[in-house]
Amino acid sequence: GKVLSPSRKREAVDHVVETLGATERRACRVIGQHRSTQRKPRVPRQDEDVLTAAIIALAERFGRYGYRRITALLRQDGWHVNEKRVYRIWRREGLKVPMKQPKRGRLWLNDGSCIRLRPTHKGMCGRMTSSRTARMTARCSVCCVS
Structure with a gap:
């Protein structure tokens, strides 16, 4: 290479x-x-180990934050640190932001109807009565029979 x-x-x-x-x-x-x-030999910075520990601690505390957000938190804590330096340490330590979890299926439809409505409290019936015209106009009446 x-x-x-x-x-x-x-x-x-x-x-x-x-x-x-x-x-x-x-x-x-x-x-x-x-x-x-x-x-000229490469001289590592004296605060490299302390900064690395701070980055790892923040990454563990805020799992969904990336290196840019961690840089902002470090600056709020008083560190004079560059985003590129945090990114270099981030890669060296093998830190990654976990993949976003997939969104769960909704319990309702966007047309305003209540076809998939689930009971919200104990004793509420799961039956829904609606006429064809009510469904067409996205109006649905829920009948609870105990």
């Missing part, structure tokens, strides 16, 4: 220097990596 990130390019330059015996200057030029980037 392509070598895109600076860390992958660093590894590629080191590999070329070790296997082919090329100089670091030439290997960096061929791969397209600046030598200052090659020599």
Whole structure:
């Protein structure tokens, strides 16, 4: 695959220097990596672990929230954090928003009729009487016989 990130390019330059015996200057030029980037080690931020723990805690507490909403909550808590950084941590930790549950079937129809109406309290009969004309005009009378 392509070598895109600076860390992958660093590894590629080191590999070329070790296997082919090329100089670091030439290997960096061929791969397209600046030598200052090659020599400067990556220093992780000091608050990375604390931020990761905060993101995981918020993701557990608010299960349906995505990384953008979690970023907003972190900012409300006083974190100076970028959405891209939260997204990077989100992917690294394997966090995902669960799929939405399918909507359940309705107990009524949208035309205003009460054909599938269920009893709302004990003792209410489930029988419904309606004439054909009442059904056509979406008016239905419920008769409860106990």
